[in-house]
Amino acid sequence: MDLAIALALQIIYGIANLVLISLGLAIIFGMMRVINLAHGEFIMLGGYVVVISTNHGVNLWFAMLILAPVVVGLIGVIVERLLIRHLYGRMVDTLLATWGLSLVLIGLITTIFGAQTATTISAPLGAVPIGEYSTSGYELFLIAVAIVLSVVVYLALKFTRIGLVARGTMQAADMASALGVSTSKVYAITFGVGAAVSGFAGALLAPLTGVLPTIGATYIAKAFITVISGGTAILAGTTSASVLLGGINGIVSFGIGPTMGEVALLVAAVILLRLMPRGITGRIFRKSL
Amino acid sequence: MTGEIVLETRNLSQHFGGVVAVDRVNFTLWDAELRCLIGPNGAGKSTFFKCLTGQLSPTEGDVVIRDFHAGGREPHEVARLGVGIKTQVPNVFDGLSVEENVWLAARRWQGAKRAKVLTDETLERLVLGDIRNDLVGVLAHGQRQWVELGMVVAAEPWLVLLDEPTAGMTQEEVLRTADLIKEINQTATMIVVEHDMQFIRMIANQVTVFHEGRILIEDTMDAVARDQRVRDVYLGHRQQ
Amino acid sequence: MIRSRETRWSLFAAAVGVVFLFAAPQVFELFTIINLTTVLALAILALSLALVWGYGGILCFGQTMFFGLGAYAYTIAAINIGETTAPIFIAIFVAAAFAAILGYFIFYGRVSDVYLAVITLTVTLIFYSLLRSTSGPEYKIGNALLGGFNGVTSPPLNIPGDPSNVLYPEDMFYVAMAALILAYLFCVWLTQTHFGRVMVAIRENELRAELLGYDIRLYKLALFAIGGGIAGMAGVLFANGIGRVTPDIFNLYNTALTIIWVIVGGRGTLIGPVLGAIALFYLTSGLGTQASINNNLVLGIILIVFVLLVPRGILPGVIGIWDRAQSRSKLLRSEKRMRRRRAPRRPEQEAANDG
Numbered sequence: 001m002d003l004a005i006a007l008a009l010q011i012i013y014g015i016a017n018l019v020l021i022s023l024g025l026a027i028i029f030g031m032m033r034v035i036n037l038a039h040g041e042f043i044m045l046g047g048y049v050v051v052i053s054t055n056h057g058v059n060l061w062f063a064m065l066i067l068a069p070v071v072v073g074l075i076g077v078i079v080e081r082l083l084i085r086h087l088y089g090r091m092v093d094t095l096l097a098t099w100g101l102s103l104v105l106i107g108l109i110t111t112i113f114g115a116q117t118a119t120t121i122s123a124p125l126g127a128v129p130i131g132e133y134s135t136s137g138y139e140l141f142l143i144a145v146a147i148v149l150s151v152v153v154y155l156a157l158k159f160t161r162i163g164l165v166a167r168g169t170m171q172a173a174d175m176a177s178a179l180g181v182s183t184s185k186v187y188a189i190t191f192g193v194g195a196a197v198s199g200f201a202g203a204l205l206a207p208l209t210g211v212l213p214t215i216g217a218t219y220i221a222k223a224f225i226t227v228i229s230g231g232t233a234i235l236a237g238t239t240s241a242s243v244l245l246g247g248i249n250g251i252v253s254f255g256i257g258p259t260m261g262e263v264a265l266l267v268a269a270v271i272l273l274r275l276m277p278r279g280i281t282g283r284i285f286r287k288s289l
Numbered sequence: 290m291t292g293e294i295v296l297e298t299r300n301l302s303q304h305f306g307g308v309v310a311v312d313r314v315n316f317t318l319w320d321a322e323l324r325c326l327i328g329p330n331g332a333g334k335s336t337f338f339k340c341l342t343g344q345l346s347p348t349e350g351d352v353v354i355r356d357f358h359a360g361g362r363e364p365h366e367v368a369r370l371g372v373g374i375k376t377q378v379p380n381v382f383d384g385l386s387v388e389e390n391v392w393l394a395a396r397r398w399q400g401a402k403r404a405k406v407l408t409d410e411t412l413e414r415l416v417l418g419d420i421r422n423d424l425v426g427v428l429a430h431g432q433r434q435w436v437e438l439g440m441v442v443a444a445e446p447w448l449v450l451l452d453e454p455t456a457g458m459t460q461e462e463v464l465r466t467a468d469l470i471k472e473i474n475q476t477a478t479m480i481v482v483e484h485d486m487q488f489i490r491m492i493a494n495q496v497t498v499f500h501e502g503r504i505l506i507e508d509t510m511d512a513v514a515r516d517q518r519v520r521d522v523y524l525g526h527r528q529q
Numbered sequence: 530m531i532r533s534r535e536t537r538w539s540l541f542a543a544a545v546g547v548v549f550l551f552a553a554p555q556v557f558e559l560f561t562i563i564n565l566t567t568v569l570a571l572a573i574l575a576l577s578l579a580l581v582w583g584y585g586g587i588l589c590f591g592q593t594m595f596f597g598l599g600a601y602a603y604t605i606a607a608i609n610i611g612e613t614t615a616p617i618f619i620a621i622f623v624a625a626a627f628a629a630i631l632g633y634f635i636f637y638g639r640v641s642d643v644y645l646a647v648i649t650l651t652v653t654l655i656f657y658s659l660l661r662s663t664s665g666p667e668y669k670i671g672n673a674l675l676g677g678f679n680g681v682t683s684p685p686l687n688i689p690g691d692p693s694n695v696l697y698p699e700d701m702f703y704v705a706m707a708a709l710i711l712a713y714l715f716c717v718w719l720t721q722t723h724f725g726r727v728m729v730a731i732r733e734n735e736l737r738a739e740l741l742g743y744d745i746r747l748y749k750l751a752l753f754a755i756g757g758g759i760a761g762m763a764g765v766l767f768a769n770g771i772g773r774v775t776p777d778i779f780n781l782y783n784t785a786l787t788i789i790w791v792i793v794g795g796r797g798t799l800i801g802p803v804l805g806a807i808a809l810f811y812l813t814s815g816l817g818t819q820a821s822i823n824n825n826l827v828l829g830i831i832l833i834v835f836v837l838l839v840p841r842g843i844l845p846g847v848i849g850i851w852d853r854a855q856s857r858s859k860l861l862r863s864e865k866r867m868r869r870r871r872a873p874r875r876p877e878q879e880a881a882n883d884g
Contacts, residue, residue, distance in 0.1 A: 035647050086837060091643055092588060093836050096792065100832030103785055107826025213825075217781040221654040224647045259662040266655045270631075270648065274638040342740065368742035380740065382733035393730050396723055397742050437737075444741065 006135060011250030013139045016146035018242035020205070021219045022226040023149065023234075024198030029227050030234035031166055031190040034091065037098040038079070039223060040216020041105035042195045045072050046202025047211040048109060054121055064203040072199020073192045080191035085184060102216065109213040116212070123207040142204060149197070153235055162189060166234075222262075225269040231279025240280050245269060292320040295448060295478050296341070301350035301360070303336050310336040312502035313350065323474045325489050325510075326482045328499030329522055334482050335377060337499065338452045341480070342374045343367040354448065373446030373477070377453045379433040383426030387417050387436055390425055394440035411443040415469070430457040438466070442473060449473055452482045467491040486523075490514075498522070539717040542800050543710055550706040554699065563698040567770030568810050569705035573712050573763035575790040575806035576799060580716050581756035583796040584725070586732030587749055588642050591649030592787045594656055595624040595757040597778035599764025601660075604683040604774050609671035612692035613684060617765050624761025625754045632753040636746040650784060657779035680775030683768035705766045709803070712759055716799050719755070728752055782825065789828055792835045795842025804844070 025039045036042075049068040054060050058067065079101060087094045125137030157163040165186055209215065226245055230237025248268045253261030272280070296318040303311040311333045318324055326334045339345040341352055343364035351360040359367050368374060382390050391411050396404040412418050415435055420428065425436050434454065441449060454470070455463045463485075470481065470492050483489050489496065489510065496513045498505040500522045506513060513519055554562055578592040602623040606616035631652065635645050664677025673681055686704065688694040696704065719725045731738045731745050738745050768774050777783070786809070794805030809831075813824050839846060 033643075035643055083833065083837075092646075093840065095588075095643060095646060096788065097833055097836045099785060099788065100829045100836065103782075103825045103829030103832065105829075107823040107829055111823050111826060214781075217654065218658070220781075221651045221658070224651050228644050228647055259659055262655060262658060266652065270634050270652075273640055273644065273648070274634045277638045277640045277644070344736070363744070364736070364739040365742050365744045368740050374740045376736070376740070380734055380737040382730050382737060384733045385729065389726065393726060393738075394741050396726075401723070440737075440741065 007254060009135050009140070009143075010254070011247060013143055014250040014253075015242050015246035016143040017205075018222060018226050018246045019146045019150060019238060020142065020201040021198075022223045022230075022238050022242065023153065024194045024196070024201060025223050026227045026230065026234045026238040027153070027197060028191060028194035030232050030237070031194075032187055033232070034084075034094045034098070035224065035227070036191075036194065037095060037220075038102040038105060038216075039198055040218075040220040041102045042072055042076065042198035042216075043202035043205070043219050044109065044211065044213065044216040045075065045105065046199030046204075047206035047209070047215065048113070049199065050203045050206045051121060051211050060121065060124065060207075064200075064206075068203030069196040069200040072202070073196030075199075076195020077188055077192035079195070080188045084191060085187065088187070106213050106216070113213070121207045138207065145204060149200075150235060150239060153197075157235065162186070166190070222265070225266060229269045229272050229279055231276075231281035233281035237279055237281040241269075244272075244280075294318070295320050296352070296354050296480075298337075298341070299351045299353070301337070301340055301352060302348050303333075303340055303345060304348040309502055311340065311347075314502070314504060316497065316504065318478065318480060321474075321478055322495060323470070323479045323481070323492060325493040325496045326480060326499060327484060327486070327489055327496060327513075328505070330484065332499035332522075333502040334499040335452060336502075338377075338450065338480075338482050341367075342372075342376075342450060344376075368444075371445075371447045373441035373444050373449040375434075375437050375441050375449075375451045375454055377456065377482075379430070379437050381425045381433055381436050381440070383424065385425060386422050387425055387428075387439075388412065388421040390436050391417075391439045391443045395443040398444055407443055407445070411439050414442065415439045431459055431462045434458060434466075435462070438469065442469075445476075447477050449477045449479045451479070453484070454481065455483070455485060455488050463488055464491075536717070536721065539713075539800070543714055543717075546706065546710040546713070550703065550710065553706070554702065559699055562702045564770075566698070566701045566705045566766060568807055569702075569709050570763045570766035570770050571786075571790075571810060572803045572806045573705075573709050573766065574760050574787060575794070575802040576709070576712055576716060577756045577759035577763065578787050578791050579794070579796075579799050579802040580719070580759070581752060582791055583798060583802065584720055584732070585728045585749065585752045585756075587753055587756075588646045589649045589753070589756070590646040590784060590788060591651075591653035592756070592760050593779060593783045594649070594653040595628055595760035596764040596767065597653075597656060597774070597776075598627055599624040599761025600683070600768040600774040600778060601681070601764075602761070603765040604681050604768050605670050605673040607684040608673040608681070613686045614689040617686075617762070620765045621758045621761045624764065625758035628757025629750060629754040632750040632757075636749045636753070639746070653779050653784055654781065657776050657781075660776035660779065678776055680773050680777075682773050683771070685772070686769055701766075701769050705770070708762065708766060712762070713799065713803070716759075720799070724748070724751070785828060785832070789832050789835075791842075792832060793842055795844035795846070798842075798844045798848075801842055801844030805842075 021043065024042065025036060028034060028036045028039075046068040049071050050060070050063045053063040053067055083097055083101060084094060087097055123136065123138040125141055127134045128137045128140060157166055209218075222245075226238060226241045229245060230239075230241035245265050245268060249261045249265040252264040294317055296316075298314055298316045301311055301314045301316070302309065314337060316337075326337070328334045336345065340347045340360070343359060343362050343366060346361040351358055353359065354367070354370055354372065357370055359370075364374070382393070385393075388408060392404060392408045395407040395411070399407060412421050415438065417435065417439055420432070425433060428436065434457065438451075438454065441451070451470070455466050458466060467488065470479065473479065481489075481492065493510045495507070496510050497507045498513060498516075498519055505518060505522065506516055508516070553565065557565075574592060574596050577595070578589065581587045581589050581592065599620040603613075603616045603620035606619045607613045610616060631649070635648060640648065660675065661678045663675035664679070666674065668675045668677075675681060685698075686696045686701065688696070720729070727738065727743055727748055730741075731743070731748055735745055738748075764778075767778070790805040790809060791802040792805075793809065794801030794803065809828075813827070816822050816824055816827055835842065841849075
């Protein structure tokens with residue numbers, strides 16, 4: 001029984017982890033139909049904000065919950081203004097430019113802070129016992145954060161003006177601009193929010209993984225697969241794909257090993273896309289958020 | 290009507306979300322016919338056309354071309370039956386020359402030698418010889434339409450489906466197109482979707498009128514032109 | 530007309546390659562020659578992506594996966610078989626077959642451009658993490674220990690049928706250069722065939738190609754597999770050039786490199802990306818010795834600048850300028866002729882004509 005609970009928690013954590021690392025990417029993809037290849041570097045930057053600011057005496061929770069999303073969000077807005085907006089409607093070029101951005105960010109961070117970063121921060125909140133087993137309190141916290149974050153995105157999409165515009169854009173991008181919505185402004189905000197959420201995820205994960213200039217690469221494969229499997233509906237897509245893929249990953253990881261877990265996740269996603277080329281929400285839950 | 294049925298639809302329906310664009314249409318086309326499909330904008334004729342050509346997979350019902358069940362098949366499978374298709378928006382290879390465009394159509398069915406001959410013949414027949422080396426992307430709209438017609442002709446189809454072949458053409462080009470269509474009809478059965486009534490008068494004998502996703506009337510051009518319902522539909526007299 | 534000019538230039542490029550094949554060992558130092566095998570392997574990889582992406586319009590962000598698979602397949606097969614001729618073909622087959630399987634899911638599922646890019650990139654990164662985690666003694670294929678992030682030592686090529694007669698590193702240059710020339714000529718030939726022209730047609734307009742009766746899924750799948758096979762062959766040469774295969778072949782940096790070669794060299798040409806790969810190799814290895822400048826930074830800036838300012842790449846840009854200059858000089862010449870003809874006229878008559 002205790003084993004079952006511990007295992008279930010592990011799988012739920014895997015799902016929550018996918019939601020966290022994918023949601024920022026999903027926001028940008030859902031609104032702009034653009035896969036941001038610098039997504040991993042936004043996560044990386046979030047981690048660096050936390051490590052550097054706590055080294056300078058900033059409170060860990062403040063750094064993770066406030067500082068990282070704000071800083072990375074601002075970087076996102078700047079990037080959109082300087083780079084992305086020159087490439088509206090050129091999907092492939094946008095993809096390539098964000099890849100260039102990814103390399104530039106890796107290069108900049110490496111130049112400034114070096115290829116290795118020695119300082120790490122340990123995960124707060126200690127261990128929580130479950131009968132004979134124990135689980136990390138911080139992982140439980142991350143599960144809660146993933147749920148809260150999803151609820152916040154849901155409420156923002158449902159009840160705010162920008163959310164309304166976002167929903168319009170998700171259904172039909174041309175229509176929204178025809179209605180006189182300033183798509184340029186919407187895109188800038190979208191990119192900023194997406195970057196902020198990615199930075200937030202990176203900040204939260206930094207205590208578990210440490211930080212490296214190239215750490216983004218370890219997240220993007222999973223994040224990309226989750227988002228394109230989910231389709232363009234930001235929340236329904238990310239959560240349904242996270243549950244499906246995270247579940248498969250968790251079960252196979254437990255049964256065979258973590259590497260095969262990743263392979264199973266990928267194989268499942270490729271088969272899914274053969275059956276539903278526009279992702280889960282391209283086929284079912286079409287009217288969802 | 291006499292002869293063999295070459296194309297029919299059975300209860301063909303196409304829904305987009307809650308919108309019913311084509312509503313249980315039963316349509317029959319006989320061998321050697323030149324049939325015009327007309328109807329006001331939004332009547333469902335273009336959607337119907339896309340179902341015939343495999344560009345859309347019908348929600349319900351079937352399309353049968355000779356013995357082949359074409360409903361929900363891929364466009365290339367329909368084309369492989371020997372069906373020549375021209376879409377509403379000119380679909381041509383903009384980065385290739387006029388000659389290469391036509392050659393690609395001919396070469397699909399023929400060996401290299403015969404394809405070359407067929408390409409030359411087609412270019413001559415459609416008076417495209419002078420611009421054969423020009424890139425299609427730089428041509429005027431009407432010329433692009435002609436290049437696409439050339440691609441249809443070069444494949445030597447027995448069934449030809451044209452969606453608004455005269456859109457964007459000058460008056461002179463329209464007249465030439467009418468002649469060309471009659472010429473193609475010597476060897477092929479045809480469906481032409483149009484909303485330009487002037488043009489239809491030039492070519493049509495048998496006309497099918499679409500309205501709100503269904504067939505309103507099917508008769509000779511003269512009978513259709515006299516029909517009060519058709520006038521209402523086109524002029525919008527009757528308020529819905 | 531355009532086509533015959535292309536053929537002429539392609540043959541010229543191949544001829545330059547042949548001259549280089551024989552001249553280089555006379556001109557360069559041994560170290561440079563040995564190093565060239567690796568560079569040429571990368572150039573063939575660039576060629577494969579130029580074919581798949583530049584010609585076929587298939588936005589593959591994971592061409593290094595077939596390259597890496599070829600390198601690993603060659604190495605593992607060579608260790609197990611004890612000679613290297615069959616492993617070359619095994620490597621090409623494995624890479625092409627994997628491309629075909631992946632391509633089946635992608636093309637028959639009709640996933641879009643952006644999805645295709647992301648899927649191919651993701652599969653490559655999964656190979657990276659998968660092979661990195663194979664450091665234990667239990668991860669072996671036959672006699673070949675996969676060795677995790679340290680990778681596997683690759684046996685050098687031997688003369689076909691004579692496993693004890695192993696090629697020296699400097700001999701490998703001839704093999705690699707010959708392979709590049711042959712692969713290039715093969716690609717040029719392919720683009721001139723009916724198949725190649727249909728691929729261009731599909732790149733230009735998928736729907737029209739379908740309406741002509743071409744099964745575009747099959748064509749794309751075939752091109753993707755051919756490109757995969759060529760990349761696999763490049764992987765064999767790379768394994769020989771480096772003497773070892775490691776999971777780093779599959780990492781994000783190398784994948785980005787292949788994309789940058791094609792962007793810089795120019796989409797739609799075959800030789801452009803090949804030259805791009807060679808130029809960027811020497812640029813980055815030159816920079817690599819200067820610790821203060823980071824390669825990622827330089828490559829990232831190059832990529833952004835090209836996407837924003839030179840989206841067609843260098844070679845098509847140069848061809849465009851050349852064509853404009855040609856037509857201008859033609860225009861000038863005809864103007865001169867006109868002027869000569871007009872010369873006897875009286876000035877006021879000319880003014881009247883101008884008005």
